[in-house]
Amino acid sequence: MKKPLKIVLAVLATLVIGGVAGYSTAVAAYESMYTRGTLRNGQWATNLAIGSSEASIYTRANVALHGLLALAKSEAVYYQCTGDDKGESLRSNCDYRIEGRGLDTRWWSLTLYGQDDFLIPNEQNRYSFNTNTVKLNTDGTFVIYLSRLPREGNWLPSAEKDQEVSLTLRLYNPGQSVYDNPGGIELPRIIREGCK
Amino acid sequence: MRKWILWTALATVIFAVNVHIAFVSYIPYKAMDIAMNVRFKDLPRNTMVPSPPTTEQSRKVVRPSPEILYSICIYDVTRKPLLFTYHLPDGYWSASFYADNTDNFFVINDRQTKSKTVDILLVGRETPMPAAGNAIVVRALSDKGLALIRVIVPDEKSLPGLVESQKLTTCKQVD
Numbered sequence: 001m002k003k004p005l006k007i008v009l010a011v012l013a014t015l016v017i018g019g020v021a022g023y024s025t026a027v028a029a030y031e032s033m034y035t036r037g038t039l040r041n042g043q044w045a046t047n048l049a050i051g052s053s054e055a056s057i058y059t060r061a062n063v064a065l066h067g068l069l070a071l072a073k074s075e076a077v078y079y080q081c082t083g084d085d086k087g088e089s090l091r092s093n094c095d096y097r098i099e100g101r102g103l104d105t106r107w108w109s110l111t112l113y114g115q116d117d118f119l120i121p122n123e124q125n126r127y128s129f130n131t132n133t134v135k136l137n138t139d140g141t142f143v144i145y146l147s148r149l150p151r152e153g154n155w156l157p158s159a160e161k162d163q164e165v166s167l168t169l170r171l172y173n174p175g176q177s178v179y180d181n182p183g184g185i186e187l188p189r190i191i192r193e194g195c196k
Numbered sequence: 197m198r199k200w201i202l203w204t205a206l207a208t209v210i211f212a213v214n215v216h217i218a219f220v221s222y223i224p225y226k227a228m229d230i231a232m233n234v235r236f237k238d239l240p241r242n243t244m245v246p247s248p249p250t251t252e253q254s255r256k257v258v259r260p261s262p263e264i265l266y267s268i269c270i271y272d273v274t275r276k277p278l279l280f281t282y283h284l285p286d287g288y289w290s291a292s293f294y295a296d297n298t299d300n301f302f303v304i305n306d307r308q309t310k311s312k313t314v315d316i317l318l319v320g321r322e323t324p325m326p327a328a329g330n331a332i333v334v335r336a337l338s339d340k341g342l343a344l345i346r347v348i349v350p351d352e353k354s355l356p357g358l359v360e361s362q363k364l365t366t367c368k369q370v371d
Contacts, residue, residue, distance in 0.1 A: 010204040018208040022215025030220055051300035053337075057220045064227035064298050067259050069344060071292055072300040107288055107348060109263050117258035125251065127262040132350045168259055172288060172348070173305065 030061035039183040043087075043190055044079040044169065046182050066117055067168075077105075077178055079169040084192045090166060092120075092159035094195040095147035098167075100188030101140050104175035107131045110188065111170070112146065112156055115163040122157035129154055144188075148196075224298040231257060232270050232296075232342060242278055242369055244269045244345070246362035249355065265358050267345040269367050273320035274339040276369040279331060280316040283364035284309065285357070288348040291316065295337035302334045317370070318343070326370065343367070 038047045038059070049055040050063050051072035063070050070078060083089055084096060098110070109130035114120045119127045134142045135154055145151035146165075148158050159165060169187065171178060178185055235256040239245050247254075247266040254260045271278055271293075282291055290305040291314070304314070315331035320339045345365060347358055 006200060010200065010207070013204055014207045014211050018211030019215055021208070022212040023219055025212070026216045026219040029216075030223065051298070053299055053301075055299075057217070060298055061220045061223040064224040065258070068227055068231060068257050068298065069292075069294055069342070070300070071290070071303055071346075075290055075292070075300075075303045075305060109261060111259075111261060113259055118255055119250070119252040119260065119262060121252040127252070130263050132263075170261060173307070 026061075030058045030065070032058075032062075041079065041183045041185065041187050043081045043083050043085055044187050045081070046077060046079045048073045048077065048179075048182060050078060073179070075172065077171045077174050077182065079171075079187060081167040081169070081190060082164070084190045086192065088192065089164050090146075090190070091195065092148065092161065092163050092165050095145070095149075095193040097191045097193055098144040098146060098156075098188045099191065100142055100144075101186065102136075103171060103187075104177045104185065105171040106173035108172070109170045110144065110156075111168050112158070113166050113168065114159050115165070120157070120159045120165070124155075124157055126155075126157055129156065146190075147193075225296060228294070228296050228298055228342070232340070236268065236270055239268065239270055241270050241272050242367060244280070244343075244365050244367045246359070249349065249359075261346075263349055265347040265349055265355075265362060267362050267365060269343040270341075271318060271336070271343055271367070272340050273318055273323065273336050275320075276371060277320065277323060277326055278318045278367050279370045280318065280343065280367040281365065282314045282316070282345070283361060284312045284314065285347055285361040287350060287354075288346075290346045292344050292346070293318065293334060293336065294342045294344070296341050297338065299337055301337040304332070 038045050047059050049059055050070045109128050111128035112120060129144050136142050142154060144154040144156055146156045146158055244267050247268060249265060250260045250262045284306050288306060290303055292300055292303040295301050317328045317331040317333045319325060319333060319335050321336060349355055349358055
């Protein structure tokens with residue numbers, strides 16, 4: 001092969017293969033919720049570097065795309081959940097029971113989002129439960145039902161269209177136990193009851 | 197021939213690493229740019245604008261919180277500082293400032309303030325520090341960015357009063 005042709009081929013290979021490899025590994029890295037600094041707590045994941053200058057470039061990119069304008073940990077701690085307690089993806093065609101109890105925080109909310117990261121339309125205009133709206137059992141625990149069909153008690157309507165869904169648990173002005181042990185505090189469990 | 201392949205492979209890896217880092221680093225800036233200049237392009241700059249209550253129709257920023265009433269100010273403190281005058285409602289309130297790389301470089305909430313009215317003076321990166329009076333002075337991490345107010349709506353009854361209180365907060369350029 002002639003030398004100029006070799007050089008052209010080498011440059012082309014570098015640009016195409018390098019470009020594709022760089023781009024695809026970048027997407028894979030920031031789309032993974034478990035980027036550097038992310039903590040697991042059961043099905044939930046959190047990253048206390050969100051919003052701060054200490055966040056890694058991957059955390060920052062992930063938050064920019066899936067949680068833009070998140071608050072720094074001094075104000076709020078966010079937990080994300082995309083799977084049930086068996087590790088299966090949360091899906092709108094399945095029914096779930098979310099069991100929890102009061103959290104060490106000034107105020108909390110649990111919000112359901114569709115695959116597009118926006119609120120899911122429903123006739124009840126109900127997208128979440130929080131400190132003020134959740135009905136507690138006498139022992140201070142709660143159960144939230146995530147399903148398409150209405151349920152007694154705390155019913156969070158799921159999407160009519162088949163899709164993966166996700167939950168965000170927001171803790172505003174959390175207590176010290178959250179900062180001390182974000183991966184170990186008791187968080188709601190998401191139990192799948194069945195799928196249609 | 198072998199040497200040629202090795203050099204090409206090495207160049208490809210170096211190029212891939214650079215593309216990887218450049219792309220990941222660029223996303224936060226691009227996301228903020230889209231938020232400020234595409235999604236909120238109709239909002240006047242350096243003006244606090246109350247947003248309507250969050251619903252399924254709220255699609256400007258991903259993962260909005262349905263219990264929070266937001267007000268937004270797209271700031272530009274390149275030339276002059278901005279004075280924010282906040283009127284706090286009862287209950288949870290916070291004011292937060294975001295740089296063009298998504299960093300939340302300052303936040304304050306109702307429990308950290310001494311009164312129901314708070315002044316914050318946002319100063320550009322290179323701007324000389326002006327006389328601030330009683331205002332809390334915040335040096336912006338970037339000259340252009342976004343300021344948010346969050347107010348928790350505890351129940352529907354409280355909504356009209358909170359919507360009214362949203363309108364009281366102002367931000368204006370000062371010399």
